[in-house]
Amino acid sequence: MNKPVRTVSFHTLGCKLNAYDTEWHREQFLDVGYVEVPFGQSADVTVVNTCTVTGQGDAQSRQMLRRAHRASPEGTVVATGCYAQTDPDALAEMPEVDLVVGTREKTRLIELLNSTCSLGRTFVTRSRAADFQDMDIYNFGGRARAFVKIQEGCDEFCSFCIIPFARGRSRSRTLTSTVDQVKRLVDAGYAEIVLTGVHIGDYAGEDGEPLVDVLEAIDRVPGLGRFRVSSIEASFVTDAMVEFFADSERCCRHLHIPLQSGDDGILEKMRRPYRSADYVDLLARLSERIPDLAVGADVMVGFPGETDAAFRETLDVVQRTPLVFLHVFPYSPRGNTPASGMPDQVPPLVKKARGAELRKLGKAKADAYQRRFIDQTVDVLFENKRDAETGFLHGLTDTYIRVYAPGPDSARDRILPVRLESIEAERMIGRISEVGLRSEELPLS
Ligand code: SF4
Numbered sequence: 238m239n240k241p242v243r244t245v246s247f248h249t250l251g252c253k254l255n256a257y258d259t260e261w262h263r264e265q266f267l268d269v270g271y272v273e274v275p276f277g278q279s280a281d282v283t284v285v286n287t288c289t290v291t292g293q294g295d296a297q298s299r300q301m302l303r304r305a306h307r308a309s310p311e312g313t314v315v316a317t318g319c320y321a322q323t324d325p326d327a328l329a330e331m332p333e334v335d336l337v338v339g340t341r342e343k344t345r346l347i348e349l350l351n352s353t354c355s356l357g358r359t360f361v362t363r364s365r366a367a368d369f370q371d372m373d374i375y376n377f378g379g380r381a382r383a384f385v386k387i388q389e390g391c392d393e394f395c396s397f398c399i400i401p402f403a404r405g406r407s408r409s410r411t412l413t414s415t416v417d418q419v420k421r422l423v424d425a426g427y428a429e430i431v432l433t434g435v436h437i438g439d440y441a442g443e444d445g446e447p448l449v450d451v452l453e454a455i456d457r458v459p460g461l462g463r464f465r466v467s468s469i470e471a472s473f474v475t476d477a478m479v480e481f482f483a484d485s486e487r488c489c490r491h492l493h494i495p496l497q498s499g500d501d502g503i504l505e506k507m508r509r510p511y512r513s514a515d516y517v518d519l520l521a522r523l524s525e526r527i528p529d530l531a532v533g534a535d536v537m538v539g540f541p542g543e544t545d546a547a548f549r550e551t552l553d554v555v556q557r558t559p560l561v562f563l564h565v566f567p568y569s570p571r572g573n574t575p576a577s578g579m580p581d582q583v584p585p586l587v588k589k590a591r592g593a594e595l596r597k598l599g600k601a602k603a604d605a606y607q608r609r610f611i612d613q614t615v616d617v618l619f620e621n622k623r624d625a626e627t628g629f630l631h632g633l634t635d636t637y638i639r640v641y642a643p644g645p646d647s648a649r650d651r652i653l654p655v656r657l658e659s660i661e662a663e664r665m666i667g668r669i670s671e672v673g674l675r676s677e678e679l680p681l682s
Pocket of ligand 1: 392393394395398399401435436470
């Protein structure tokens with residue numbers, strides 16, 4: 238008799254690292270015979286990969302767990318990810334949740350699920366995870382971009398951040414294993430590799446190799462179209478890295494360097510290891526060496542004690558630097574982090590107003606940056622899905638501009654030259670070059 242098909246669905250909240258972990262779980266479930274169904278449909282197992290980086294992350298995670306249970310009242314709902322690690326009891330108390338698996342037990346998720354006595358329990362290890370778990374992924378849904386996790390955890394303990402508690406201390410993938418994984422993904426047809434980690438600048442290979450050694454090794458992998466670094470802390474961008482970014486033809490001209498605040502007093506209270514002048518100087522050096530570099534940043538508003546003058550300092554730094562993509566978020570107290578007990582908490586309405594002002598500035602800078610490329614031909618890596626509204630293909634330039642263009646399905650998952658023509662309804666519209674479309678091979682950027 239045939240075994241009944243078991244179904245699984247996934248929902249991910251939060252950052253690229255969570256997206257990576259969900260992809261890994263997906264492969265594990267499919268490998269043991271599960272069939273995936275869209276989240277929101279009835280499934281035997283629903284895995285919700287939670288986020289706790291803000292209060293909103295917690296609330297959305299709980300909301301998705303409740304939704305998972307509503308869709309499959311008879312199915313098993315698993316909560317995993319950062320919220321599951323930092324506050325397993327809160328999730329275990331939810332009647333909709335059957336199993337809580339913390340970040341350090343995540344590679345045992347299916348094993349725990351199969352052991353029926355696990356249900357209704359929490360599996361959260363609080364000890365330091367000594368070794369990096371490679372968690373290789375071979376099929377990332379389409380062949381455009383694949384993420385390679387090279388580092389996990391963080392030792393910085395910024396005063397507002399719960400991540401070191403959620404993901405543990407810093408540990409790295411070996412250089413050999415990283416390069417091998419990149420080679421496998423290139424052989425499988427991926428055109429772009431994104432290196433991810435919680436605190437990637439803290440990378441240390443098996444013999445203590447720094448991040449720049451990984452970048453140089455990946456740059457030499459034959460057949461790789463392009464690669465990028467997901468996010469790096471300002472204090473960890475070394476001179477050698479600046480030179481590498483300037484010289485490499487395959488490393489994208491795009492960096493994400495969190496700012497958090499432009500005020501030195503706030504940076505100190507945040508326990509950030511740089512001051513605003515260091516940040517401004519780094520961005521000036523980078524943009525001098527790398528023309529058209531796109532830099533994005535996380536910026537927090539309403540950290541305890543942030544006065545109007547301190548907020549103006551942040552606006553000033555954003556204004557004066559070549560920052561073009563801002564991720565603005567309001568401070569929210571997290572667990573037992575030092576900042577949650579600090580005096581002078583900022584009222585929500587003030588945070589909201591500051592966030593809106595900063596987003597407006599960010600939008601103006603992003604707009605001005607994108608307009609610089611109109612009438613230029615740039616390489617775009619087209620993704621697998623079409624834009625639902627326009628029906629156009631879409632994808633990213635190496636400078637992280639999302640481009641929409643009419644074109645045939647054969648353009649999917651390929652890097653193609655596109656002439657940028659206009660910005661309409663906040664979309665950059667382009668036209669794919671006929672020559673690029675006719676070529677059978679992936680034109681490399
Ligand atoms: S560097 Fe700071 S903000 Fe980033 S993960 Fe580590 S503790 Fe959190």
